[in-house]
Amino acid sequence: MILRNINNRFEFVEDNFERIEDDAPVPATGAVLVSANRWLEEHDALSGRAEPVGVWIEGDGDLEGLGEKCAQLELVALRFPVFKDGRAYSQARLLRERYGFKGELRATGNILRDQLAFMERCGFDAFELDERVGLEQFNKALTEISVCYQPTGDGRVPVYQLRAARTPLEQTRATA
Amino acid sequence: MYRYDEFDHKIVTERVEQFRGQVARRLSGELSEDEFKPLRLMNGLYLQLHAYMLRVAVPYGTLSSKQLRQLAHIARKYDKGYAHFTTRQNVQYNWPRLADVPDILKDLADVEMHALQTSGNCIRNITTDPYAGVSADELEDPRPWAEILRQWSSLHPEFSFLPRKFKIAINGAKEDRAAILFHDIGIGMARGDNDEVGFRVYVGGGQGRTPMIAECIREFLPKADLLAYMEAILRVYNRFGRRDNLYKSRIKILVHQIGAEDMAKQVEVEFAAIQKQSDSLKVPQKEVDRILAYFAPKNYESLGEFAPETEEARLADEAFARWLDVNTADHKVPGYRIVNISTKPIGGIPGDMSADDMDAVADLADKFSFSELRVTHKQNLTFTDVRRKDLHALWKALDERGLASANISLITDQIACPGLDYCNLANTRSIPIAQEISQRFEDADLQRRIGRLHINISGCINACGHHHVGHIGILGVDKKGVEYYQVGLGGSSDNNGSIGKIVGPAFARNEIVDAIGTIVDTYLDQRVDGEEFLDTYRRIGLQPFKETLYDTAQH
Ligand code: HEM
Ligand code: SF4
Numbered sequence: 245m246i247l248r249n250i251n252n253r254f255e256f257v258e259d260n261f262e263r264i265e266d267d268a269p270v271p272a273t274g275a276v277l278v279s280a281n282r283w284l285e286e287h288d289a290l291s292g293r294a295e296p297v298g299v300w301i302e303g304d305g306d307l308e309g310l311g312e313k314c315a316q317l318e319l320v321a322l323r324f325p326v327f328k329d330g331r332a333y334s335q336a337r338l339l340r341e342r343y344g345f346k347g348e349l350r351a352t353g354n355i356l357r358d359q360l361a362f363m364e365r366c367g368f369d370a371f372e373l374d375e376r377v378g379l380e381q382f383n384k385a386l387t388e389i390s391v392c393y394q395p396t397g398d399g400r401v402p403v404y405q406l407r408a409a410r411t412p413l414e415q416t417r418a419t420a
Numbered sequence: 421m422y423r424y425d426e427f428d429h430k431i432v433t434e435r436v437e438q439f440r441g442q443v444a445r446r447l448s449g450e451l452s453e454d455e456f457k458p459l460r461l462m463n464g465l466y467l468q469l470h471a472y473m474l475r476v477a478v479p480y481g482t483l484s485s486k487q488l489r490q491l492a493h494i495a496r497k498y499d500k501g502y503a504h505f506t507t508r509q510n511v512q513y514n515w516p517r518l519a520d521v522p523d524i525l526k527d528l529a530d531v532e533m534h535a536l537q538t539s540g541n542c543i544r545n546i547t548t549d550p551y552a553g554v555s556a557d558e559l560e561d562p563r564p565w566a567e568i569l570r571q572w573s574s575l576h577p578e579f580s581f582l583p584r585k586f587k588i589a590i591n592g593a594k595e596d597r598a599a600i601l602f603h604d605i606g607i608g609m610a611r612g613d614n615d616e617v618g619f620r621v622y623v624g625g626g627q628g629r630t631p632m633i634a635e636c637i638r639e640f641l642p643k644a645d646l647l648a649y650m651e652a653i654l655r656v657y658n659r660f661g662r663r664d665n666l667y668k669s670r671i672k673i674l675v676h677q678i679g680a681e682d683m684a685k686q687v688e689v690e691f692a693a694i695q696k697q698s699d700s701l702k703v704p705q706k707e708v709d710r711i712l713a714y715f716a717p718k719n720y721e722s723l724g725e726f727a728p729e730t731e732e733a734r735l736a737d738e739a740f741a742r743w744l745d746v747n748t749a750d751h752k753v754p755g756y757r758i759v760n761i762s763t764k765p766i767g768g769i770p771g772d773m774s775a776d777d778m779d780a781v782a783d784l785a786d787k788f789s790f791s792e793l794r795v796t797h798k799q800n801l802t803f804t805d806v807r808r809k810d811l812h813a814l815w816k817a818l819d820e821r822g823l824a825s826a827n828i829s830l831i832t833d834q835i836a837c838p839g840l841d842y843c844n845l846a847n848t849r850s851i852p853i854a855q856e857i858s859q860r861f862e863d864a865d866l867q868r869r870i871g872r873l874h875i876n877i878s879g880c881i882n883a884c885g886h887h888h889v890g891h892i893g894i895l896g897v898d899k900k901g902v903e904y905y906q907v908g909l910g911g912s913s914d915n916n917g918s919i920g921k922i923v924g925p926a927f928a929r930n931e932i933v934d935a936i937g938t939i940v941d942t943y944l945d946q947r948v949d950g951e952e953f954l955d956t957y958r959r960i961g962l963q964p965f966k967e968t969l970y971d972t973a974q975h
Contacts, residue, residue, distance in 0.1 A: 327458065328541065330581025334658045337578055341697055358442065358459055365577035388438045391431045393571045395700035396578065403427045403571065408704035415710075 247371040254382045311343040324353035333366045340367035341397035360385045365396050421482050422567045422714045424532045432529045439463050440522035464535030469844045474513045475538035480548040480566040481509030481795040485782040490531040492778035505771045509547050509795040541582045543573035547589045549597040550796040554804045556752045559609040562592035564711045579654045583661035583669040601625045601634045601917035604671045612640035624675030627883040631919045632672040635680035648701040652691035718790050723755025727809035743826040755808050761801040762825040766862045767855050770836045771799035780821050788814045830867045832858045839879030846879035848896025848903040856933045873953040889913035891953050893920040905932040910957045942968045
């Protein structure tokens, strides 16, 4: 099941992408998800497809070579092998902020409710989950912390910029 | 000191509520201990040998008297009537009940405090020089930058699941009083071309089982680039630091593997790319100025350097004179002194303080030091701004409560980790060793004759007690289920950071205190005029100590 952020609310949507393992042939039709290596190796053939192509990157995978071309992809799936392995947070920010990736950025693997907000701030907008549980919980997780101290490219304005934009009167009130 | 505005309040309050929900899910059984663990660790809640332990952040060691009173209140209401000051300038409670923790966090939030990021694999509390802002040897006050770093690192979405914990220290003075060479990132204030003040950045220091001294990767960083550069270092580490082995996952291992030069190169590439992307990591000058204003110099009176009443008392009272010499330090403003309050009375537990004493110290801070104090990385407390003419009154008040131990930086001012009394990783006890050493060197004149000497004790290789950087370091080891103590000499965490060298085979529980006695005697025999322990050791090396130690032990 895919939990998708649609206009700042989570909803469950069907996964339209078929995951194709490296040793299986890529079907001619339908949206497919292939490994990043395969996509780079079979780039010409795959980019000729009429229907969407996405790639998955393993936890230790690099963005080498992929970043510059990511605009051609509909979906990038990054994996959290265990929740403690935070590499995909950096990969996500790089894809969004450095390489300007606009497609679906999907988190897969070991995803805990209490990490959703961090993931979302790093640019993820879709989450692969086993079951359709806790929609309300997930939506709550997104809004529990409403203020952010850092700019991450998710469009939210960090506190230091909000403060700098305050008028002197607002400033006085804030510290009164 | 810094005060929260509505944004800071909001973030901390929301975080408390979030954690309250998480605790409720744990107590109801919705979350298992395994699932709850990463959540509690994000809030400074550890599971120790006997109970939970809550670590409260004291950002860069600065406390108001009001905050200290609240910490005392928490100790009384939710714990056993005392708290523990740590080597990272924080405060720990050893006996809170899980169900109470959300209320404790709420009480903390009421006085602008929290337990965020005091554990877990994230950026920990930023530490600094306890004399920041008042010492004469300071280039600039590092606290505003520590506050900017505190905010930037709080709930940082990209860096909350790093390979391992991450510690940053910043120092603004010539003398390094923040041990920056032993942090994942050490930042020193430096002067660049055109006399501009900025930062020098070190990376890859640390203790634990593989002690390393940080290396400089940036000679000069303009202030405006601080956050972008930090983000570059953290991103390189988050992406490429090892995650396969707990003991090889600190940034020091990455720096060691690829070399400081290569590390610097990778960071520079990432830094340049971040800069090119956007300048959103530049804190607007208006905001920098807002934060700087909180750290503006106090409203000092213009006083003469000399205070006759203090000089009279000094002549009349030997104990006061000793305390003046040992526990107070020069202030940049004439007529003021920096005062250290030792948490290490003879035979006490280093760093522990009772709630009543905390209240008393808070009252004294109100009376004598602008209602503020600092926690030092040697686990003592500091009043930064005491008028010289008030020193005797302050001393008397402290002395009445037994808080006037005149031993700052002397042999009884030891660092000891919690050890087997609290910790489930311990090989040995640490606290009783510190207590016995303290009793052995109780004599105040003897302590002063010995001079500056740091003894640091860890109950296992994790080095929470900083044994690697003790002038004398004691490490608890397990020999077939029996407690033994290995001794290292010559460590130091100051500007000339060094890691202690093991002197020889470990000592049994009933030999270790005598062995320390022998080391001290050897030093006193060998030293030449004006030398401190470290000077003598650096001059004569391990050999003379080996001879006396292992000779004596055999007879
Ligand atoms: C009682 C339970 C405790 C446990 C289980 C514990 C565990 C650990 C472990 C496993 C390390 C090594 C981490 C590494 O090298 O990556 C460590 C390091 C450290 N701990 Fe503790 N610790 C405890 C208490 C404390 C206390 C009370 C303090 C402060 C007074 C403390 C301060 C430190 C410091 C400063 C280090 C750092 C060395 C470094 O990171 O360079 N620990 N601790
Ligand atoms: S040094 Fe070892 S025994 Fe001491 S607190 Fe740390 S982990 Fe525990």
